[in-house]
Amino acid sequence: MAQPTMVDDYQAALVTLQEAGHKLTAPRKTILHYLVSTDQYPTADMIYQDLLKQGHQYSLATIYNTLDILETCQLVLAIDSEQDGKRHYDYFGHPHYHVICVRCGRIADANNFDFSQLPNAASQATGYHIQNYEVMVKGLCPQCQERLATDQTEID
Ligand SMILES: [Zn+2]
Ligand SMILES: [Zn+2]
Known part of the structure; x- marks a missing residue:
């Protein structure tokens, strides 16, 4: 079975967001794209830092709000690590x-x-x-x- 590509995943996730009644704001699109693309399990801080490096100045509050929405839409899974005591985020479209x-x-x-x-x-x-x-x-x-x-x- 062919694996869906990242572009497919991203497009499908945008549709899911929209169908759930969420506007496709720039931060939502950027954070979603970042999570679909990464093979890491970033924390909110890591997302903040990485997006800053890419030239996106989103506040941590925006990132947390967006992650909440993505979690509610079941596009993202939060993984609490006992090892570092931090919450990591993973794209969970599949x-x-x-x-x-x-x-x-x-x-x-x-x-x-x-x-x-x-x-x-x-x-x-x-x-x-x-x-x-x-x-x-x-x-x-x-x-x-x-x-x-x-x-x-x-x-x-
Ligand atoms: Zn180990
Ligand atoms: Zn995973």
């Missing part, structure tokens, strides 16, 4: 899950598992009307595994 390293906090996207039955199952089990879901799997990233293995040999 269902996928995350694996987070319990040691260094590195986050990875994974989309090789079908969660499409999860909302139905959750609704059947609880009677809740399911709006969204997120799945976080925890483990040790390859870098930390390597580092731990090295530390181990040094001790021996």
Whole structure:
């Protein structure tokens, strides 16, 4: 199956925003485009700094407001990292899950598992009307595994 391109994702996200009744203001378009394009999991501060470097002087309040709207429209997922205590943002136009390293906090996207039955199952089990879901799997990233293995040999 062909992966949708970034341009497709961005255009589709703009339609979602508009259909939810949100005006396509310049900050909303810029922040959305930034999140669709990045493979990082930026914090609001990082978004602020990066956009400033690109010549966009948006206040942190504007960025937080925009992120709220994008979250409400389920275009963006907030990931709270226990490692750095910060909230990270991820474009979430396509269902996928995350694996987070319990040691260094590195986050990875994974989309090789079908969660499409999860909302139905959750609704059947609880009677809740399911709006969204997120799945976080925890483990040790390859870098930390390597580092731990090295530390181990040094001790021996
Ligand atoms: Zn790690
Ligand atoms: Zn993700």
